[in-house]
Amino acid sequence: MIGERPHPWDQPDPDTRPDVVAVLTTPQQVVTGLVVSPAQRHVYCTGCRDARSEGQEVTVYAYRCVDPAAWDVAQCYCPARAPADVETPTLGAVECLVTATLGQRSFPARQTHRLCLTDVELLAVSPPTEGTDP
Ligand SMILES: [Zn+2]
Numbered sequence: 001m002i003g004e005r006p007h008p009w010d011q012p013d014p015d016t017r018p019d020v021v022a023v024l025t026t027p028q029q030v031v032t033g034l035v036v037s038p039a040q041r042h043v044y045c046t047g048c049r050d051a052r053s054e055g056q057e058v059t060v061y062a063y064r065c066v067d068p069a070a071w072d073v074a075q076c077y078c079p080a081r082a083p084a085d086v087e088t089p090t091l092g093a094v095e096c097l098v099t100a101t102l103g104q105r106s107f108p109a110r111q112t113h114r115l116c117l118t119d120v121e122l123l124a125v126s127p128p129t130e131g132t133d134p
Pocket residue numbers: 045046047048049050077078079080081
């Protein structure tokens with residue numbers, strides 16, 4: 001339900017998921033701070049395999065399926081290899097393509113840091129009602 005009218009199939013079922021509260025927000029807000037890599041210092045471009053690190057610009061494809069309701073970064077690109085749109089939209093998934101600057105997110109309890117997305121700008125979005133079956 002990002003950037004569109006709420007659709008019944010993208011709403012938590014109150015009978016089976018009474019613990020989930022739905023909110024309306026923007027793709028930029030959802031993916032800001034999202035961790036892009038389990039590695040601490042680099043993420044690799046899907047197109048050319050070059051390493052990207054803190055302070056560098058990336059283009060990211062992120063998505064969320066209806067269940068589980070969690071966003072994930074599936075692909076990360078350098079500016080030279082970045083696609084201009086969500087190339088193969090998937091039915092049932094909210095997908096977005098954004099540009100961002102890589103930052104660091106701290107996890108004090110684990111005494112570690114992870115690369116995350118900052119200064120996010122939306123390039124394209126595909127709602128769950130568009131695309132082909134996965
Ligand atoms: Zn690249």
